[in-house]
């Protein structure tokens with residue numbers, strides 16, 4: 001059996017602010033396997049970034065506070081590491097890329113200085129070898145004239161190019177895990193497609209595991225092997241990508257699937273939106289956080305947070321986990337509405 | 345362009361060139377943000393405009409409403425039959441009743457120190473609509489209900505609402521003057537998918553009820569297909585293809601449209617989009633270059649020898665396309681390109 005490369009167990013993170021306590025991540029657990037891409041989807045504010053920043057010890061404390069849980073990697077709990085110990089892992093064995101490349105790039109250093117610093121530090125390259133390595137990486141991520149442009153500053157690159165530079169930097173140490181937090185959300189589809197292809201190619205070559213945070217179901221469908229759905233700081237559903245799209249069992253997931261228009265099919269007259277608003281993370285309800293927006297809710301849903309239930313997945317060997325007491329009804333509703341969809 | 349009675353907006357050969365910051369010792373250059381576009385919008389119709397960032401969508405939006413300053417603007421814009429591109433800001437005022445705009449970032453466009461009721465009432469007061477204050481108050485309530493915001497919240501401030509709610513408030517404000525046309529510039533782009541669907545449904549319902557027209561600008565190809573009746577694809581300040589929505593998405597003609605669509609993911613894991621992907625090399629070039637031929641030639645997978653030196657014209661058929669491949673003169677379509685780079689005149 002393949003062992004997970006990363007195990008997140010019962011992670012709880014909160015922010016103590018003047019207005020109250022934000023319960024950003026509530027009891028999140030998942031395993032990540034070598035060579036796979038795990039998608040994380042959810043509304044903005046549902047805790048996707050906080051959960052992943054916590055894995056890398058990047059939560060500002062205070063106001064952040066890791067209340068509980070474990071993050072097991074290479075036989076140690078990352079939550080117990082000092083910032084110094086973290087430096088041997090972050091950027092070397094686990095790397096992260098963000099939506100805004102300028103959060104990772106230093107505007108006052110040339111691309112070369114930023115790229116070689118990492119590999120000299122972590123891979124023990126000489127300066128000359130590090131430059132060589134950096135140019136190769138830039139070429140790999142599709143920067144034209146990499147050898148001459150490497151001495152430029154970040155602001156001399158376009159947004160799409162900066163994104164690729166950041167990816168080159170993240171890949172420069174050949175990490176075991178890449179955490180990608182909406183890395184293509186701000187990019188045009190043509191550049192997004194290039195970057196997704198690149199990540200896939202790097203993954204095939206190096207067996208790197210990827211956590212891909214996105215709100216774009218198209219991106220999920222095209223690159224993720226498995227998907228974890230978050231709502232109100234909790235995991236509400238997790239399964240392989242095929243099962244998720246074909247047999248969702250949580251009403252938020254189903255609503256999300258129905259909300260997304262497609263460019264490759266004739267338009268329906270109306271999108272089936274999820275009515276209402278996402279929950280206030282400072283005042284999460286006692287019961288299911290999705291209940292106020294849910295057409296299937298019953299009194300039971302309001303009383304207590306539904307437990308995660310696990311069954312075998314329909315389309316793969318893996319399992320299907322969901323937190324909804326009306327899951328069967330929802331899966332039924334999903335399959336009926338699919339039959340009603342007009343096809344081209 | 346024929347100006348039929350139902351034409352709300354008619355744009356003819358619109359050009360917007362911004363002066364670029366001059367680098368020392370270099371001649372003055374012009375950023376050709378919009379470089380000769382034509383389209384019209386009928387009553388109750390939604391025209392979508394798509395294209396990669398920098399292709400000139402927002403500039404087009406601002407030009408439609410005569411909001412461009414410090415630029416060279418050419419061509420004509422007729423709003424509801426009246427030419428407006430040559431009007432002063434003052435002379436534009438009555439025409440602001442005809443056309444309104446909704447922006448991507450509702451927060452930036454709503455005054456944070458004003459209660460939302462007043463935000464919506466302000467334009468009504470400016471134009472002395474709906475009789476007196478009582479009439480305007482009733483209209484604010486009606487509009488808030490129309491866009492799905494509880495009118496009891498009209499004394500709250502913008503920051504007390506979520507992104508989706510603020511976008512509804514922005515739409516209510518645009519509707520306050522009962523416009524015939526609303527230009528939506530990335531109006532749903534920043535919203536979560538579930539909330540985005542609510543706002544799209546709202547815009548479509550309003551069109552049904554009020555007969556309002558939209559110019560709907562977005563980079564999300566799926567959203568545009570869903571909402572628009574006709575769609576124009578822009579590349580470097582030009583419309584390269586314009587057709588009925590279904591027609592454009594089901595049988596795109598311009599090589600750029602084909603490439604753009606092939607890169608757009610589909611929320612369905614059983615569809616292998618990657619298999620049909622046409623990868624474009626390079627990025628959209630800088631818009632401060634004037635081309636003698638097709639500006640897409642340098643990146644075009646189907647480029648011909650003539651493309652870099654012959655300017656294609658947008659055809660006048662129902663499915664309009666601007667590409668030599670579809671011009672049926674004596675062009676040798678097997679003619680290979682001499683070099684894969686466009687000739688330019690500076």
Ligand SMILES: Nc1ncnc2c1ncn2[C@@H]1O[C@H](COP(=O)(O)OP(=O)(O)O)[C@@H](O)[C@H]1O
Pocket residue numbers: 015017022023024042043044045046047048049050051060063064281
């Ligand atoms: N530094 C912080 N201080 C206070 N609250 C925060 C901070 N960072 C994140 N949060 C809150 O934590 C919740 C989860 O945020 P985040 O993980 O960024 O969401 P997303 O799913 O959009 O990535 C949100 O309610 C957010 O406002």
Ligand SMILES: Nc1ncnc2c1ncn2[C@@H]1O[C@H](COP(=O)(O)OP(=O)(O)O)[C@@H](O)[C@H]1O
Pocket residue numbers: 362363364375376377378395396397398399400401402403404631
């Ligand atoms: N006020 C301005 N001054 C100079 N250049 C501008 C100005 N506004 C837009 N541009 C340029 O015009 C081009 C088109 O921009 P824009 O209309 O914003 O494109 P889009 O909305 O499609 O992303 C871009 O190259 C942009 O940098």
Ligand SMILES: [Mg+2]
Pocket residue numbers: 048049050181
């Ligand atoms: Mg986030």
Ligand SMILES: [Mg+2]
Pocket residue numbers: 401402403
């Ligand atoms: Mg724009």
